[in-house]
Amino acid sequence: MGHNPAKRGFFRSALDAMVAAREQQAKRYVANALLALDDDTLKASGYSRAELKRTGGVSYLF
Structure with a gap:
């Protein structure tokens, strides 16, 4: 009995x-x-502040 990878369970x-x-x-x-x-x-670590803000530097909802 094989699994169909296109059909996934809930x-x-x-x-x-x-x-x-x-x-x-x-x-x-x-x-x-x-x-x-x-x-x-x-x-020095290869990041920019603008990139990090765009990536998800947002406040948490909880």
């Missing part, structure tokens, strides 16, 4: 959505943490 879809949401939350968290650094440190 729980698998829900898990995938939850994982994607947590990944986005982690990206926002890291961007906000990096925004606390000074511009020279960000530049």
Whole structure:
């Protein structure tokens, strides 16, 4: 009995959505943490303040 990868179950879809949401939350968290650094440190690490703000440097709703 083979699985059809195109047809996913409800729980698998829900898990995938939850994982994607947590990944986005982690990206926002890291961007906000990096925004606390000074511009020279960000530049030395290969980041720019504008890029981090665009990536997700926003305040949390909760």
